[in-house]
Amino acid sequence: xxxxxxxxEAETGAAAVQAAFAADAPLxxxxxxxxxxxxxxxxxxxxxxxxxxMPDLERRxxxxxxxxxxxxxxxxxxxxxxxxxxxxxxxxxxxxxxLAHMRYHEFFRIEAGIVTEMQAIWDIPELMMQAGAWPMAxxxxxxxxxxxxxxxxxxxxxxxxxxxxxxxxxxxxDLCRYPSEGGPEVMKLDTYWHPRFNWYGPAxxxxxxxxxxxxxxxxxxxxxxMPDxxxDAMGDLMSHWIGQGQYAAETGWPNMRLxxxxxxxxxxxxxxxxxxxxxxxxxxxxxxxxxxxxxxVDLLDFYRQVGVDVLGRMREFxxxxxxxxxxxxxxx
Numbered sequence: 383x384x385x386x387x388x389x390x391e392a393e394t395g396a397a398a399v400q401a402a403f404a405a406d407a408p409l410x411x412x413x414x415x416x417x418x419x420x421x422x423x424x425x426x427x428x429x430x431x432x433x434x435x436m437p438d439l440e441r442r443x444x445x446x447x448x449x450x451x452x453x454x455x456x457x458x459x460x461x462x463x464x465x466x467x468x469x470x471x472x473x474x475x476x477x478x479x480x481l482a483h484m485r486y487h488e489f490f491r492i493e494a495g496i497v498t499e500m501q502a503i504w505d506i507p508e509l510m511m512q513a514g515a516w517p518m519a520x521x522x523x524x525x526x527x528x529x530x531x532x533x534x535x536x537x538x539x540x541x542x543x544x545x546x547x548x549x550x551x552x553x554x555x556d557l558c559r560y561p562s563e564g565g566p567e568v569m570k571l572d573t574y575w576h577p578r579f580n581w582y583g584p585a586x587x588x589x590x591x592x593x594x595x596x597x598x599x600x601x602x603x604x605x606x607x608m609p610d611x612x613x614d615a616m617g618d619l620m621s622h623w624i625g626q627g628q629y630a631a632e633t634g635w636p637n638m639r640l641x642x643x644x645x646x647x648x649x650x651x652x653x654x655x656x657x658x659x660x661x662x663x664x665x666x667x668x669x670x671x672x673x674x675x676x677x678x679v680d681l682l683d684f685y686r687q688v689g690v691d692v693l694g695r696m697r698e699f700x701x702x703x704x705x706x707x708x709x710x711x712x713x714x
Contacts (some may be wrong), residue, residue, distance in 0.1 A: 387441040390433050390615045396425045401707045403497045410635040412503040412660070413683040414473065414693060424500065436466025445536035445664055447631050449543060456492045457624050459631040460674050461528065461664050470707040473506065473694050474697055475513050480710040483527045484509045487662035487678040489633040501633045503678040504663050508585035510696060517699040518692060519649030523588020523599040531666050531674060533662065543625025546667045549574065553672065576671040583634035586648060586681045607647035608640035626669045642688060650688060657687045
């Protein structure tokens with residue numbers, strides 16, 4: 383399926399997707415796609431419309447990691463970019479006529495050689511920003527096309543990944559000790575993170591470099607707004623962990639519970655509402671420290687939970703713009 387989607391064509395792409403999925407496989411997709419079923423659901427709701435918006439669409443995997451969870455489930459996680467010439471609207475995002483990129487984190491549960499569940503987030507705000515159509519607050523972190531691993535081995539990962547998973551889980555455990563158990567020192571960031579680590583956050587938050595960048599551009603505003611975050615295996619929270627070689631990956635739908643009790647995160651006013659976050663993440667470990675972390679959060683679903691329709695606001699924002707398809711001259 384992934385090979386067929388490297389250069390997406392309507393007939394062959396739809397056939398490859400449908401062949402890879404059980405017909406009733408539940409699909410947990412980011413907002414506004416939400417829950418679908420089977421390969422036809424993914425094609426009809428997501429890939430088909432994206433292909434119509436980018437007729438030369440290609441899917442570029444940069445990380446593919448697979449493994450068994452502690453619960454005995456076999457998952458494959460993929461991180462990469464959808465790329466193509468953006469010539470027609472997608473979700474009413476106005477086309478640009480130029481090459482566009484949109485990161486994806488897609489996880490597939492495999493049973494008897496077929497996909498029986500999918501969890502996926504597409505970085506739709508990334509596409510909105512390239513179109514000049516992001517209607518929310520500017521992000522604090524850097525905007526960039528997220529790179530492949532520095533080691534360029536994301537498509538050739540081998541070996542047992544339990545050490546990488548154990549390191550990441552230990553890091554998250556200490557991360558959650560703050561603020562209830564002390565000041566920022568209880569998180570022990572320098573124990574787990576490489577001095578030159580890159581944290582590739584979703585568009586709307588942005589990318590950060592090193593502990594100072596991570597703390598200033600993401601963690602401080604995030605924890606100021608939602609200091610009571612809780613992770614993993616609590617009631618309706620559940621993460622699926624896999625590791626391979628120097629990589630760890632987590633998928634959860636949802637996997638974090640928080641209360642928006644303070645100000646400061648993405649310009650959202652405190653509502654006092656409890657929110658559930660969907661986050662699909664990849665980590666690369668180098669010399670016993672986390673060197674790179676790719677993070678996607680379903681931010682459009684977060685906004686929906688606090689009563690903000692981002693796509694509706696974008697449509698209001700774009701009433702004075704044309705969203706008609708663009709014909710790019712042949713260059714003659």
